Amino acid sequence: MSFINPFIGMFWDITPIIATIFIFQLLILKQKIPNVEKVLFGLLMVWVGLTFFMLGLEKALFPLGRLMAEQLTSLEFLGKEKLFWFDYYWVYLFAACIGFATTIAEPSLLAVAMKAHQVSGGSVKPWPLRIAVALGVAIGISLGSYRIVVGVPLHYFILTGYLIVIIQTYFAPKQIIALAYDTGGVTTSTVTVPLVAALGLGLASTIEGRNPLIDGFGLIAFASLFAIMSVLAYVQLKHLINK
Amino acid sequence: MHEALRRLVNNLLESGKDLLPIVIVIAFFQIAVLQRPIPEFSSIVLGTFYILIGLTLFISGLRTGLFPVGENLAHAFVQRGSLLWLVIFAFALGFGTTIAEPALIAIANEAAQVAAVGGIISHDQSAVDSYASTLRITVAIAVGFSVVLGVFRILKGWSIQWLIIGGYLLVLLTTLIAPEWIIGIAYDSGGVTTSTITVPLVTALGVGLASGIRGRNPLTDGFGMIAICSLLPIIAVMIFGVLL
Numbered sequence A: 001m002s003f004i005n006p007f008i009g010m011f012w013d014i015t016p017i018i019a020t021i022f023i024f025q026l027l028i029l030k031q032k033i034p035n036v037e038k039v040l041f042g043l044l045m046v047w048v049g050l051t052f053f054m055l056g057l058e059k060a061l062f063p064l065g066r067l068m069a070e071q072l073t074s075l076e077f078l079g080k081e082k083l084f085w086f087d088y089y090w091v092y093l094f095a096a097c098i099g100f101a102t103t104i105a106e107p108s109l110l111a112v113a114m115k116a117h118q119v120s121g122g123s124v125k126p127w128p129l130r131i132a133v134a135l136g137v138a139i140g141i142s143l144g145s146y147r148i149v150v151g152v153p154l155h156y157f158i159l160t161g162y163l164i165v166i167i168q169t170y171f172a173p174k175q176i177i178a179l180a181y182d183t184g185g186v187t188t189s190t191v192t193v194p195l196v197a198a199l200g201l202g203l204a205s206t207i208e209g210r211n212p213l214i215d216g217f218g219l220i221a222f223a224s225l226f227a228i229m230s231v232l233a234y235v236q237l238k239h240l241i242n243k
Numbered sequence B: 001m002h003e004a005l006r007r008l009v010n011n012l013l014e015s016g017k018d019l020l021p022i023v024i025v026i027a028f029f030q031i032a033v034l035q036r037p038i039p040e041f042s043s044i045v046l047g048t049f050y051i052l053i054g055l056t057l058f059i060s061g062l063r064t065g066l067f068p069v070g071e072n073l074a075h076a077f078v079q080r081g082s083l084l085w086l087v088i089f090a091f092a093l094g095f096g097t098t099i100a101e102p103a104l105i106a107i108a109n110e111a112a113q114v115a116a117v118g119g120i121i122s123h124d125q126s127a128v129d130s131y132a133s134t135l136r137i138t139v140a141i142a143v144g145f146s147v148v149l150g151v152f153r154i155l156k157g158w159s160i161q162w163l164i165i166g167g168y169l170l171v172l173l174t175t176l177i178a179p180e181w182i183i184g185i186a187y188d189s190g191g192v193t194t195s196t197i198t199v200p201l202v203t204a205l206g207v208g209l210a211s212g213i214r215g216r217n218p219l220t221d222g223f224g225m226i227a228i229c230s231l232l233p234i235i236a237v238m239i240f241g242v243l244l
Helices: A005-028 A036-073 A085-104 A107-119 A126-150 A154-171 A174-186 A192-206 A219-242 B002-034 B041-080 B083-099 B102-117 B125-156 B160-177 B180-193 B198-212 B225-243
Strands: none
Touching (some): A036 A192, A085 A219, A085 B002, A126 A154, A174 A219, A219 B180, B083 B198
């Protein structure tokens, strides 16, 4: 029974998009769906795949994120009692590595990088852009972990970041702006989000004086923001060099 | 059938490539830095296997089932020329894709657990479930409106930076009145919503629209849709926190 229930739950989660597609295609456009067997088979795969994926998240990614947070902040590992923010340097390093590694491998970022190459008429090269964004996200998640360790309110950082993005926008070449803004939403993939969220929640529950409710979230916001800032910064730098 | 099998193997490799960096980084830290036993190791291995299989089937299914029909529909509604239907379709597309987005399901459940532990909602399962689904519906409605706004932007040729800067200002204003415990999850929801299902379908609508209208460049005007979709949910979730 415990194996059936998640399937039923996931069925309701994919109903709205399936209903949208079928209703609009059949009732509004009044067209048949081409290759309807293939489409139905695809939807079946989506349903089964989503269910397994969610089960896997509960079993692997969430526990792993939490475990890493617990082990990296345990007094036993750190080896002392009185801790300052810089004593958690392994946490910052781990956060940076996860940010860099997942971003550099992110397929949607590759797609964005290719588009940027096209839009800029070839002056923005895909590989340096990907490295720039991966470094940006690494710094972002690392800074986000620092915020959890010291407990500064999240919006101080994010709103400052917005201000920086606005200033960068003013100087950025016009045709790249929309693409740069999109990168923020694109870089944090389905696999990265749960792991990074679990890391944040884990840090907030193990570090003394932090509350998961207030300090636990926010790492993903850092990742999105720093992705936007690094695209704009890279393009700006490129522009200055070419001048 | 060979073709289908080949594509399935390709998708498996792609999912593996998505997971590999995480596995490498965690393995490195476990072996070289922490040197501590991992509790319930076999369960984690099984879970990773589930993720690999699940992600592969999910992506294969999207590519054979949902994406071709969805992209077709997006083009058909652009060409039909009825603004009302285009707007309704845009909203339904944004809403439907967001409800099915796995990262959002996962984060909403976590947020509900944390809210229950933190005493924001009561501890029983039905309260936790209803908090999680209300959160997701809030985000999905916001994404629906974002796609509609994105459609109008392309039709009218509004510049993206003014919309985004206006959005940032609204985030600032709602942050001032939002309860402390909603801010983190609200800011995160922006990056979470636009993922595996939403990005390709919403981008298809944007690019289709920009290439269908004279004087719009699909490369520059087709983008910006995702940026709006990552911004409005932040504001919507904070308002949800105020009303709760």
